[in-house]
Amino acid sequence: MTASLTMIGRSIRLSRRNFDLVIMAIVLPVMMMALFVYVFGGAIGSVQSYVDYVVPGILVLSTGYGATSTAMSVTDDMKKGVVDRFRSMPINGFSLLTGHVVASVARNALATFAVVLVALLMGFRPAASPVGWVLAMGVLLLYVLALSWLAAGFGVVARSVESASLLGFFMLFIPYLSSAFVPVETMPSWLRPVSEHQPITPVIETVRALLNDQPVSSGWLALAWSGGLLVAAFGWSTWLFGRINRR
Amino acid sequence: MIVETEGLTKRYGSTTVLSGLDLKVAEGSVLALLGPNGAGKTTTIRILSTLTRPDGGTAQVCGFDVAREAAAVRGMISLTGQYAAVDEEQTGRENLVMIARLRGFARPAARARALELLERFGLTDAADRRVRTYSGGMRRRLDLAMSLVAQPRLLFLDEPTTGLDPVSRTTMWDAIGDLVRDGVTIFLTTQYLEEADRLADRIVVLHNGGVVADGTADALKNSVGGTRLDLTFPCAEDALRAKAVTGGTADGMTLSVPSDGSAVHLHRVLDDVLAARVDVLRVSTHRPTLDDVFTSLTAVAA
C-alpha cells in the first residue's frame, strides 16, 4: 500500500515537472474543440447546438492524448533502467504501473476540467442536474481508468518511447469513427456498423445524454465496455509486467 | 556461501551468453567478475538479482532460489546497475526519500535516512537540485546511496566506475571499502583490472560464457608466469654478451631474465654479468599485471 502511494506521489511529481506534457494534454483538446465548433459547427448545425453535441466527444478525444503520454512515460521508465531498481526491491511489482495510471487519471481530470470550462465560455449550456454531472463524470472516469491501464500495458511492451507514441495515432483516429463529432447516421452504411459497435460510441452517447439531460439508452453498454476493458487491461498489463524477467 | 550457481545458461536468440556458469561467493567477501564488453557480466548480475530468468541451471542467493523465491532474494540484496537508475526530474533528496518509503521507512525516518546518506556521499549541497543537473560522478554516488537506504546483505555493483573521472573513481572505491568494513558482501563487475586488483578478494574471469580463471589477484598473476628481471645495458652488444652468461631474452639494450623474485637470485644474476665484464645501467623487477593475465587467458580460451 505504501509502495503504491509512494509511486503515485512519484508519478504525479514527475507529471508536474514535465509540464509541457500536461499543457499539451489541455491545449490540444481545447483547440480541437474550437476548431470543430467554429469551423464545422456552422456547416453541421448551429454553433450553439453543436457545442452541446461535441463536448463529450472532445472529452473522449482528450483521454486519447492522456493515454498516449501515459504509455510514453511507462516506456521511458522501462528503458531507463529505473524499472530494474524497483523490480530488484521487495515491493509489489505493479505499484509502479499503479503510480502511472493514477497520475494519468489526474492529468485527464485536469484536461476535462479545462475543456468544460472553455466550452462553457463558448456557449456550452448542458441541461444536466448535479446528479447527471456526477454520473457523466463517473462514466468518463471508468473509461479513463480502463484506457490508462491499457496505455500502461502498451508502455510495457513498446520497444521505445517513439513506438509508444504510435498509440497516439490510433487514439487520435478512433474517435473519428464514432459518434464523437457527427452522428453515426450520417456516415456511409458500410462504416456505420464499425462506428456503432466500437466501445467509445456508447461511452460518448452516455456522457452526452447525461450532460444534456436526455434519456440514456446505452448506459449499461458503456459500463460493460469500460468495465470489461478495465479488467482485461489491468490483467494484461500486470501480466506483462510480471513477464519482463523472461527477456 | 551467499551466492552459489550451478551450470547457469542463458541464450539470447542465437547468442549464447552463459554456457554453464559455476560460481561461489563467500559471505563478507568482495568478488570481481572480470570480462570484456559483451562477456555476460550484466546478464549474470541480472540473473542473480532476479531481473532475468536463466534458461538452465540454478542460482541461490542468500540461500534462496532466484527463480522460485525471488521475493525473498529481493529482501536481502541491492542492485546498482550499469546505468544509473535515478529519476532525472526528481532531486537527490526526493530520490532517496522515495526509496526509503518503498523500503518501508515511515516519513520522518525516511527523511532522516536521506539526510544521512546525502552527507555520507557528499551530496548535501546538491540535495535539492534535480538529478538532471548532476555530474556523472554525483549521479553514480546517488545511485549507490539509493542502494544503501536499507543496508543489504549482498550488494551488486555493475561496472560501478565505468566512465568516471579519476577523482570520482577514487571516491567510489573509498565508499565501497567502507561497505566492506561494515560486512556487506560485494559482487561487482568491471572491465578494469586495476579496479579488480584494488577492491576484490577474489577475481573471476568470464570468457565465452564460462569461468576461465578464478582466484586472488596474486594467484592469477603467478599463473601466467613468475617475476622477471629487466636489465638495461649501454648498448645492444652488451645485452647480448650478458645473455651468453645469464640466459633470458634480449630485446635491444634490454635483457629479460626469468626470476623467482628473490634477492639471492638477483645477486647471482648481477654477479654473473659483472664477472663477464659488462656494465649494467639499470635493473628492474617486473611482476605480471592483471593485463598480462587477461591477455593470456582470453588468448588461450579463444
Ligand SMILES: Nc1ncnc2c1ncn2[C@@H]1O[C@H](COP(=O)(O)OP(=O)(O)O)[C@@H](O)[C@H]1O
Ligand atoms: N536483452 C537482450 N537481448 C538480446 N541480447 C542481449 C540482451 N542482453 C544482453 N544481450 C547480449 O548478451 C551478450 C552479453 O551482454 P552483457 O551481459 O550485457 O555483457 P557485459 O555486461 O559483460 O558487457 C552481448 O552479446 C549482448 O549483446
Ligand SMILES: [Mg+2]
Ligand atoms: Mg554490462
